[in-house]
Amino acid sequence: MSSLLVTSCKKDEEENENPPSTTVDFGTPPSAGIVTTGTVEVITEDNVRYHVIVAVNVCTVTIVETETDVVMIDLGPAFIQNFGTQIKAYADDIGKPISVIITHAHGDHFGNIDKFESSVVYAETSVVSELAANTTFAGLYTGEVTAVESSLTIGGLVFSFDKVSNAETNENAYIYLAAEKALFAEDLIYNQAHNYIREYTPLTAPDELTNWLNGLNELKTQFGGYSHVFVGHNGTRSDISTVIDENIAYLSDAQGLIKGTKQLTAGGFASTNQQVVDELASLYPDYVISALNLSLPDAFYPGDPGADWFAPVEFGDPPPASTITTGTVEVITEDNVRYHVINAVNACTVTIVESATDVVMIDLGPAFIANFGTQIKAYADAIGKPISVIITHAHGDHFGNIDKFASLDVYAETSVVAELAANTTFTGLYTGEVTAVESSLTLGGLVFSFDKVSNAETNENAYIYLAAEKALFA
Numbered sequence: 001m002s003s004l005l006v007t008s009c010k011k012d013e014e015e016n017e018n019p020p021s022t023t024v025d026f027g028t029p030p031s032a033g034i035v036t037t038g039t040v041e042v043i044t045e046d047n048v049r050y051h052v053i054v055a056v057n058v059c060t061v062t063i064v065e066t067e068t069d070v071v072m073i074d075l076g077p078a079f080i081q082n083f084g085t086q087i088k089a090y091a092d093d094i095g096k097p098i099s100v101i102i103t104h105a106h107g108d109h110f111g112n113i114d115k116f117e118s119s120v121v122y123a124e125t126s127v128v129s130e131l132a133a134n135t136t137f138a139g140l141y142t143g144e145v146t147a148v149e150s151s152l153t154i155g156g157l158v159f160s161f162d163k164v165s166n167a168e169t170n171e172n173a174y175i176y177l178a179a180e181k182a183l184f185a186e187d188l189i190y191n192q193a194h195n196y197i198r199e200y201t202p203l204t205a206p207d208e209l210t211n212w213l214n215g216l217n218e219l220k221t222q223f224g225g226y227s228h229v230f231v232g233h234n235g236t237r238s239d240i241s242t243v244i245d246e247n248i249a250y251l252s253d254a255q256g257l258i259k260g261t262k263q264l265t266a267g268g269f270a271s272t273n274q275q276v277v278d279e280l281a282s283l284y285p286d287y288v289i290s291a292l293n294l295s296l297p298d299a300f301y302p303g304d305p306g307a308d309w310f311a312p313v314e315f316g317d318p319p320p321a322s323t324i325t326t327g328t329v330e331v332i333t334e335d336n337v338r339y340h341v342i343n344a345v346n347a348c349t350v351t352i353v354e355s356a357t358d359v360v361m362i363d364l365g366p367a368f369i370a371n372f373g374t375q376i377k378a379y380a381d382a383i384g385k386p387i388s389v390i391i392t393h394a395h396g397d398h399f400g401n402i403d404k405f406a407s408l409d410v411y412a413e414t415s416v417v418a419e420l421a422a423n424t425t426f427t428g429l430y431t432g433e434v435t436a437v438e439s440s441l442t443l444g445g446l447v448f449s450f451d452k453v454s455n456a457e458t459n460e461n462a463y464i465y466l467a468a469e470k471a472l473f474a
């Protein structure tokens with residue numbers, strides 16, 4: 001290889017031995033006041049200007065402005081009134097031709113596509129298929145989405161495309177400007193916001209969170225030294241390795257809680273979506289929470305089962321109802337809990353709450369029905385799990401058989417404990433300690449919440465509820 005090197009000896013040119021960097025004059029950005037439904041941050045560099053628009057719910061649209069073009073990375077959700085028309089007005093105000101890139105087939109990323117009918121819309125090849133199969137997208141946009149296999153050059157910038165499959169959704173594309181050291185990770189990286197893990201199905205392969213974590217480790221290797229990462233929720237960060245580590249920690253915690261390798265702070269393991277959601281909320285108290293609640297039952301529509309994280313508990317056959325000759329038994333089986341409702345001949349009711357691992361008796365009925373106490377004890381024993389007792393209030397028809405449960409853990413709401421201690425019938429039957437519960441008690445993975453009404457049916461009437469199961473013990 002030969003080359004001709006022409007040098008100049010002029011001293012004043014030595015300072016310019018690198019090609020002169022052309023600094024684009026971007027002028028004044030549009031007024032941030034155009035977007036009243038969010039905030040705008042403008043980051044100006046030599047060849048590119050970024051306009052990061054964070055909607056009121058932290059959904060983020062990033063506008064990449066080159067010398068000649070505007071590229072929208074995602075378009076935010078439709079449900080924030082005026083957001084779509086405002087981001088369109090903002091982009092129009094820049095005064096350059098607008099292209100759109102959609103990173104993945106979630107409505108909060110393409111919800112305003114109907115405002116951009118006149119733009120060319122791009123997506124990574126596999127995301128094009130996902131969008132084509134999405135009826136919400138098809139209802140909003142009848143134009144064609146142009147598939148990008150690996151890169152796209154717009155306005156002199158090379159947008160490189162890649163993806164992680166089976167992670168936050170079926171296909172999450174990410175895009176990068178290698179020359180500008182800018183990564184558009186969108187929903188593969190969240191910024192101080194709970195990751196959307198609704199689509200995680202740990203009971204069937206592949207394991208989406210393992211895929212997501214592997215993808216994050218690859219992103220960290222490839223882009224850890226970049227200058228900017230733009231995300232789908234909550235803006236942008238310049239400390240890319242740190243924000244990736246935050247996401248790895250979060251998703252590892254979530255995966256451990258769901259798969260039963262990480263204990264709850266209160267002890268035991270989660271068996272319901274509500275327990276996982278509550279634990280993540282308390283582990284990451286400062287994170288924006290909206291995506292987390294979308295994993296709960298009823299999140300998207302009434303009767304929505306929520307994320308498919310836990311297999312229904314196998315309860316097996318209940319004890320024979322004939323164990324109770326002094327009353328009737330009704331058994332109600334749900335995914336995570338089974339209720340055995342025992343109605344004594346005088347209509348006093350004892351409810352047995354059975355979880356995957358435990359039996360909790362809510363009240364114990366009266367002493368005066370011969371054999372009722374020994375029969376409910378025999379029935380509870382036949383379930384074959386450790387038994388705890390909750391007494392709701394200091395009336396004898398609710399604690400009359402406490403002597404049959406003398407060796408077990410007995411709980412009551414704090415003020416009810418005081419009532420029971422002052423009740424000579426109770427103290428005559430039971431010399432053990434009653435454990436006071438202030439607000440909640442977790443037994444067998446179920447969270448029993450306690451509250452009370454004072455000076456009503458008696459001095460202190462506790463009521464208990466399982467929020468995750470929508471069950472009230474009044």
Ligand SMILES: [Zn+2]
Pocket residue numbers: 104106168169187196232
């Ligand atoms: Zn998403």
Ligand SMILES: [Zn+2]
Pocket residue numbers: 106108109187232233
């Ligand atoms: Zn999103």
